[in-house]
Amino acid sequence: MDGIGRNMSNRFLFLLALLGLAAMASAEVRWGQVELAFFRVRGADGRMIDLPTQGVVIPVRMERIQAHSYKQPKPPAQNNIHFLAPAVSEVYKNDLGTNYFYDPGGPSALDDVNILPVGNNQWWYDLTLGVYTSTGNSAKIMNRQLGWTNYVQGLGHDVQAFSNLVFDVGWVFQPGQFPAGSWKYTINIHNYWSQIPDYNKPRVPNGLIYFAQEWRAYDLLGNGAFLTNQFSPVFSGDGDPQIGFSDDQYWNDWDPVDGIFAEDEVDYFGGPPNQANFLMDLTTQQGGVTDTVRPYQVSLFRGKANGGNIASLQFIDQNYYKALKGIVANGSEAPIQIIMDGFVSTTNLTALSADIVTKVSTPGLSQIVEMYNFVTNTWVQVDQRTAATSDTHLTIGAPGTASDYVDPTNGNDVRLKISYKQVGPVTQSLWGCSVDLGNWLATHP
Ligand SMILES: [Ca+2]
Ligand SMILES: [Ca+2]
Ligand SMILES: [Ca+2]
Structure with a gap:
């Protein structure tokens, strides 16, 4: 860009900023x-x-x-x-x-x-x-x-x-x-x-x-x-x-x-x-204490590892845990299924939420988030939505009784699964996901 163009561009940005201020003020x-x-x-x-x-x-x-x-x-x-x-x-x-x-x-x-x-x-x-x-x-x-x-x-x-x-x-x-x-x-x-x-x-x-x-x-x-x-x-x-x-x-x-x-x-x-x-x-009204729980273990139930490791999932830092679609047992199964485990400090939880930042490499995918209920021994779907192609931060609460999602026989383990399925046209045959954060928020008295 030449000097005049840059100058005009700066003036344009300045004008935009002024308009923004005017909008706020009014x-x-x-x-x-x-x-x-x-x-x-x-x-x-x-x-x-x-x-x-x-x-x-x-x-x-x-x-x-x-x-x-x-x-x-x-x-x-x-x-x-x-x-x-x-x-x-x-x-x-x-x-x-x-x-x-x-x-x-x-x-x-x-x-x-x-x-x-x-x-x-x-x-x-x-x-x-x-x-x-x-x-x-x-x-x-x-x-x-x-x-x-x-x-x-x-x-x-x-x-x-x-x-x-x-x-x-x-x-x-x-x-x-x-x-x-x-x-x-x-x-x-x-x-x-x-x-x-x-x-x-x-x-x-x-x-x-x-x-x-x-x-x-x-x-x-x-x-x-x-x-x-x-x-x-x-x-x-x-x-x-x-x-x-x-x-x-x-x-x-x-x-x-x-x-x-x-x-x-x-x-x-x-x-x-x-x-x-x-x-x-x-x-x-705020009450209780909310702990951030970081995963100690990650595994791919379906899909192929494509970079990153357990540390990649612990902070929002553009260091991603990456996976590509893998082989499935049948057509209804999600070709990427990432399972994470963490430890919470107490079974006496009043709330447990998944706290994740994710993106995928192409439109046309659906993201499913599940949390494991250790009382019923089942995965509980807590969210399903169109997977975003840019980093998206979601905090999703587990339904029902929060302590049911804690395994007291295994060190107060909590378990989270993020899956991806194709639901529309994709731009790549070998699509994948990048997870920047895979944490929990655990609230207790
Ligand atoms: Ca609605
Ligand atoms: Ca009516
Ligand atoms: Ca990260």
């Missing part, structure tokens, strides 16, 4: 308050508890965002946000920031939210969601949020497919609080905790929650009319969740809009970049 942030109509949660004894809510007012932070209807093409990316390592207190995050969108007609939707088990038995701290409103609100409105832990298939049309309600909360927003447009809003739930007895404080269930957001006219019981064509939950695409995970699907409560999420209301937005996952960020 972010519209509003603070408001949200009231609570009701807050019901399943207690430790299995009963639903109706927590006191009279007079409760807690702060809410609102930030204007740009969301588009999923019926319109995705606008060009404004910035490029990479996968991030989680903070200990962050237990679910789907907010890549580059592609917010909504279903303009849909005021009620449910998403499958797999929360990191690091948050198990911790209190909900802050909850961030997104909403699009075509009209704003001139009257009180309600954002009702419900969570179930079970999905039952086969119940058919207009029958609730989800069971075991674990919470049902009615947040009440004031007239004029939401101007027309798209908003990311954070409810500071932790401000509520000082007002209720300790034993009642809601805990984050371990693993999968079917989380519903309903936008309704205000009603003390949460049964107000749906705000169809006025308020819609916002989704965040351009990739899978950075923390926890969710399948590319959701349940669109439209047939009819009645707060009943039936199996035949399952839907998506045509696949990437519009992954059908709520814009959502959930933190929990």
